[in-house]
Ligand SMILES: Nc1nc2c(ncn2[C@@H]2O[C@H](COP(=O)(O)OP(=O)(O)OP(=O)(O)O)[C@@H](O)[C@H]2O)c(=O)[nH]1
Ligand SMILES: [Mg+2]
C-alpha cells in the first residue's frame with residue numbers, strides 16, 4: 001500500500017530534476033529505479049501507482065518507469081560465504097547453514113537515471129547562446 | 132535529449148523521509164529524549180504491552196506515547212487511562228507513519244516534557260519498515276497466534292529491528308508455535324537482534340522487557356553525553 005508514497009517520492013525527484021533544467025517545455029521521458037530484493041516494494045503495485053499519479057503532472061504524462069530488481073547477496077554469519085538468501089531455505093547459507101550476516105546487495109531503493117527531453121527549437125537556442 | 136545519468140544522479144527514493152527522520156533524531160538528541168518505534172501486525176499486542184509498561188514502570192522514566200492509527204482513537208484512549216500523555220496521529224489511508232508526521236509533534240508539550248517516547252506504529256508488518264521516524268531503537272512484536280513462519284514471510288522488518296517480543300505466550304498450549312524455531316529464524320535474518328518471550332496478560336517475561344527498556348534509556352543517555360563531549364572538544 002505504501003507503493004503510493006514511493007511513487008510520489010519518485011515523481012518528486014523527477015520534478016526536482018526538471019526544475020533544475022530550467023526549461024519551460026522540458027518533459028520527462030523515463031525514470032529508472034533499482035529496487036533491492038530486501039526492500040518492501042511490489043513492482044506491479046508501484047507501476048500501477050506511478051501510472052495513475054503521473055497523469056496529474058503534464059510534464060510527466062509520458063514518463064516511463066523502468067524498474068530493475070536487484071537480487072540479494074549475503075555474507076553468511078559463520079564464514080562469510082557469499083550466497084543468495086532464499087526464503088525456501090530460511091535465508092540460510094547453503095554451505096554452512098548459518099544465517100545472513102551482512103547484505104552486500106539487495107537493500108537498494110534508488111533513482112539511477114532520469115531522461116528529460118528538451119524541445120529541439122529550445123535546445124538550438126541554448127546552443128546558440130552558449131556558442 | 133537531455134540525459135542526467137552520471138554516478139551522482141543516484142538518489143535514494145525515500146531520501147526525503149530519511150532526512151526528516153535525521154532531523155527528528157537530532158531534535159531528540161538535543162532534548163535528550165529516548166524514542167522507540169513499536170511495530171507489529173494488527174493485534175499482536177502493542178497497546179497491551181505499553182499499558183502494562185506504564186502501570187508497572189514505578190517512576191523509572193517519564194514516558195509519552197504517539198499513537199498511529201488509520202482511524203479512530205481507541206488505542207489513545209486506552210493509553211490515556213494509564214495516566215500517560217498520548218498523541219493520536221490519524222494516518223487516514225496511509226498504512227504507516229512517516230517522519231514528517233512525527234516532526235509536527237516535536238514541540239508538543241508532553242513530547243517536550245517526557246524523557247522517553249513510544250511510537251506505536253500502524254499495525255502492519257510491511258510498510259512501517261521502510262519509514263524510519265528518528266527513533267533510537269526499533270521493537271517488533273510477533274504474537275504466537277500469528278505463526279512462527281512470519282519472520283520468513285516478512286524478513287525486512289525483522290532484519291531492521293533491535294528487539295523482537297514474542298507475545299501472548301500465555302496461549303502457548305492452544306497454538307502450534309515453536310518459540311525455538313521462531314527465534315532461530317529471526318536470528319538467521321538478523322544476528323544482532325534480541326528475542327524475548329512475554330505475556331502482557333499474565334506478566335510473564337515482562338520484568339525482563341521493562342529492564343531492557345530502562346537499560347536502553349540509560350545507554351542512550353550516556354551515548355548522547357559522549358557525542359556532546361566530542362562536539363564540545365572539537366570546538
Ligand atoms: N491472551 C493474550 N491476549 C493478549 C495479550 N496481549 C494482547 N492480547 C489481546 O490481543 C488483542 C489485541 O491487542 P492490542 O494490544 O490491541 O494489539 P495491538 O498490536 O495494539 O493492535 P493494533 O494497534 O490494532 O494493531 C486484544 O484483544 C488483547 O486483549 C496477551 O499477552 N495474551
Ligand atoms: Mg494498538
Ligand SMILES: [Zn+2]
Nearest residue numbers: 076081093096
Ligand atoms: Zn556459510
